[in-house]
Amino acid sequence: MPSSPDPVPLDPAVASALDRAIDDRAEDAFGFLERLVAAPSPVGLEMGAQQVVRDELDRLGFLTSVLPIPGDIAADPVAGVPQQAYAGRGNVIGHLAAGTGPSLLLNGHIDVVPAEAALWSAPPFQPVRRDGWLAGRGAGDMKGGFALASLALGALQAAVPGWLRGELSFASVIEEECTGNGTLAAARAGVLADAAVLLEPTDLGLLLGGVGILWAEVTVRGLPAHAESAHRAVNPVDSAWRLIDAVRSLEKQMALQLDGPFARVDGACTVNVGTFHAGDWPSSVPGQAVLGVRVRTRRWSGWRTPWPSRRRPTPGSRSTRRRCARRVSGPRGTCSTGDTRWRPRWPPRTRRRTGSRPGSSCWAAPRTRGST
Ligand SMILES: [Zn+2]
Numbered sequence: 001m002p003s004s005p006d007p008v009p010l011d012p013a014v015a016s017a018l019d020r021a022i023d024d025r026a027e028d029a030f031g032f033l034e035r036l037v038a039a040p041s042p043v044g045l046e047m048g049a050q051q052v053v054r055d056e057l058d059r060l061g062f063l064t065s066v067l068p069i070p071g072d073i074a075a076d077p078v079a080g081v082p083q084q085a086y087a088g089r090g091n092v093i094g095h096l097a098a099g100t101g102p103s104l105l106l107n108g109h110i111d112v113v114p115a116e117a118a119l120w121s122a123p124p125f126q127p128v129r130r131d132g133w134l135a136g137r138g139a140g141d142m143k144g145g146f147a148l149a150s151l152a153l154g155a156l157q158a159a160v161p162g163w164l165r166g167e168l169s170f171a172s173v174i175e176e177e178c179t180g181n182g183t184l185a186a187a188r189a190g191v192l193a194d195a196a197v198l199l200e201p202t203d204l205g206l207l208l209g210g211v212g213i214l215w216a217e218v219t220v221r222g223l224p225a226h227a228e229s230a231h232r233a234v235n236p237v238d239s240a241w242r243l244i245d246a247v248r249s250l251e252k253q254m255a256l257q258l259d260g261p262f263a264r265v266d267g268a269c270t271v272n273v274g275t276f277h278a279g280d281w282p283s284s285v286p287g288q289a290v291l292g293v294r295v296r297t298r299r300w301s302g303w304r305t306p307w308p309s310r311r312r313p314t315p316g317s318r319s320t321r322r323r324c325a326r327r328v329s330g331p332r333g334t335c336s337t338g339d340t341r342w343r344p345r346w347p348p349r350t351r352r353r354t355g356s357r358p359g360s361s362c363w364a365a366p367r368t369r370g371s372t
Helices: 012-037 047-059 139-159 181-188 227-232 236-256 260-264 318-328 348-353
Strands: 063-068 090-097 101-109 128-130 133-135 166-173 195-198 211-221 270-278 288-298 361-370
Touching: 012 047, 012 133, 012 139, 047 063, 047 090, 047 139, 047 166, 063 181, 090 181, 101 139, 101 181, 133 139, 166 181, 211 236, 236 270, 236 288
Parallel strands: 101 166, 101 195
Antiparallel strands: 063 090, 090 166, 128 133, 211 288, 211 361, 270 288
16 A cells, blocks of 8 residues: 655644634534534434534535435445335435545534433433533534534635645435444445545544444343242343353453454453343243343454354355354344344253253344444
């Protein structure tokens, strides 16, 4: 790869002009961020906030459009499993061009993760200013990135004549927090460039790598009964604890395979149980427990699952299903058969000893695969 050119020293007069232009526009950027935070954008409800982004890009002179997510994107081998239908949802794309120099793409995600409103001191989508900071769901990750991009572009336009010498694209994408299909759709539509900057919050650090994210949903089935017969039942909550212990052991196994810069990153591989649902009545032994698990690991095609692969699976075969299930716990998560079910026995020896007892079995289903 060619080495990066040395940065061009900034003329002190230009630097001062940029500083002034930034100061002059800081309040406007804050206002833009407040409008963004006030437009809730969890998965499925992004378009109100997308319109706020589009209005801002229009103001900056971009040629803007809404790029729909293709309905068949799930068939793409690198797509995540869609969480919701894509009708009426999409990316906002902006283009600005001048000259034939190198092209640049600014990419940010408009979606935010859900907020547990009862735990907030103020409604999460009501922006609140405190001591020069703005609080609200998504203010940091990553609507603040949109505001700073707008601030930087506005300042460049005002202070540096001829600042743009190539094509500048802006992609406000959906579903970064889960599937990554928004950015995938943009890339498939040709929204690409010689270089790209992700507008994620990094405390002004330059991050040159990223981790892979995989979601899995695991159902642990038990043998339900009234609580008075609990000694004859199989409580899937109890079984789930053992499963969680085993899933957590994946962290250690994956960490042992890290090398290079990732080996020095705390928590480069984490396995998080983010949701746990079981039962509907304190006096009943529930029939099943459902866990939502997030696996975070480095992206590396050479990563191997902790389980040995004995033979090459064929599509639709039992071993294919097992391979897919293994990938639920792997970093690539390339299983595209979203409806695949796997029924490992858990724990294997316990099941064998108890014969055909229906308790303590579980199945794992790949749900989606995210990006960074
Ligand atoms: Zn983010």
